[in-house]
Amino acid sequence: MEQTLVLIKPSGIIRCLAGDIISRFQHKGLIIAGLKMMQLDESVLREHYAHLVDRPFFPSLLDSMMRTPVIAMCIKGVDAVQVVRDMTGATNGRKAAPGTIRGDYSMSGQENIIHASDSVENGLIEIRRFFKPEEIFDYQDNTFRYLYAPDEK
Numbered sequence: 433m434e435q436t437l438v439l440i441k442p443s444g445i446i447r448c449l450a451g452d453i454i455s456r457f458q459h460k461g462l463i464i465a466g467l468k469m470m471q472l473d474e475s476v477l478r479e480h481y482a483h484l485v486d487r488p489f490f491p492s493l494l495d496s497m498m499r500t501p502v503i504a505m506c507i508k509g510v511d512a513v514q515v516v517r518d519m520t521g522a523t524n525g526r527k528a529a530p531g532t533i534r535g536d537y538s539m540s541g542q543e544n545i546i547h548a549s550d551s552v553e554n555g556l557i558e559i560r561r562f563f564k565p566e567e568i569f570d571y572q573d574n575t576f577r578y579l580y581a582p583d584e585k
């Protein structure tokens with residue numbers, strides 16, 4: 433079963449969307465295996481957004497991501513990386529499809545409410561970046577038979 437990292441960004445925290453976002457993932461049938469609030473600093477953001485450090489908007493992205501604490505979640509499920517990316521929507525909220533988190537709540541390419549890992553490999557790297565092993569929990573295995581057919585798990 434895959435694991436993926438979601439960050440509820442300062443834009444989602446300030447706009448009081450955390451409860452709704454967590455509900456969406458839970459109602460879908462995804463499992464929250466880890467969850468915490470944390471203040472990000474420049475060093476972790478330079479690592480997390482290494483592919484963007486040379487882009488002109490990077491200073492503004494740094495400022496945006498450090499404005500308040502974020503909520504970090506490790507989300508678990510079959511094909512969880514793609515399912516969560518599909519629920520997240522396109523990077524720019526103005527272009528994200530209605531029904532997605534960004535499509536429903538964002539008008540911006542930067543203030544776009546959540547981060548979600550973009551590949552299985554990055555999901556594992558990002559969970560290690562934001563969580564200690566003991567902060568990830570296995571507590572809902574007995575619910576899987578209500579979420580998946582036997583050959584899907």
Ligand code: TYD
Pocket residue numbers: 484489493522523541542543544547548550
């Ligand atoms: P990126 O990894 O390209 O997108 P995604 O979050 O959809 O995986 O970009 C990371 C974040 O950088 C994005 O969520 C918001 C910010 N960003 C900007 O502020 N301006 C931009 O033009 C882009 C491409 C990203």
